[in-house]
Amino acid sequence: xxxxxxxxxxxxxxxxxxxxxxxxxxxxxxxxxxxxxxxxxxxxxxxxxxxxxxxxxxxxxxxxxxxxxxxxxxxxxxxxxxxxxxxxxxxxxxxxxxxxxxxxxxxxxxxxxxxxxxxxxxxxxxxxxxxxxxxxxxxxxxxxxxxxxxxxxxxxxxxxxxxxx
Numbered sequence: 001x002x003x004x005x006x007x008x009x010x011x012x013x014x015x016x017x018x019x020x021x022x023x024x025x026x027x028x029x030x031x032x033x034x035x036x037x038x039x040x041x042x043x044x045x046x047x048x049x050x051x052x053x054x055x056x057x058x059x060x061x062x063x064x065x066x067x068x069x070x071x072x073x074x075x076x077x078x079x080x081x082x083x084x085x086x087x088x089x090x091x092x093x094x095x096x097x098x099x100x101x102x103x104x105x106x107x108x109x110x111x112x113x114x115x116x117x118x119x120x121x122x123x124x125x126x127x128x129x130x131x132x133x134x135x136x137x138x139x140x141x142x143x144x145x146x147x148x149x150x151x152x153x154x155x156x157x158x159x160x161x162x163x164x165x
Contacts, residue, residue: 044054
């Protein structure tokens with residue numbers, strides 16, 4: 001009599017395994033925080049329409065920062081990082097609204113500052129690379145002269161042996 005026939009217990013066991021795997025998949029792939037934040041905003045908008053007043057105690061800020069990484073002398077890699085931060089507000093907050101012109105001027109000065117910083121970084125990195133190349137060339141020449149001296153010494157000893165014998 002063969003044991004490889006499928007009995008009802010094996011089917012039940014396989015069903016339990018599939019059920020547990022499906023349950024784990026649902027538990028491990030749950031909702032993310034962004035989903036819940038979107039839902040909260042949606043409910044807040046509905047409450048505002050009905051006449052509720054909502055006071056925020058936290059403010060989420062996003063700021064971008066562009067850095068310049070120099071791979072070689074001619075290759076520049078611009079890397080923009082977005083920094084997310086949460087600020088907890090503990091009192092009355094007054095927003096100072098700027099005109100479109102003021103915002104434009106602020107953005108312009110920020111861009112100029114970033115350009116100046118990148119130019120300074122490029123200049124210092126070029127200088128650093130130049131000094132590194134000079135130091136590397138000095139180190140390489142030292143080893144070349146040492147090897148050349150050893151080779152000349154060995155050849156000189158062989159030539160001396162040939163002429164003396």
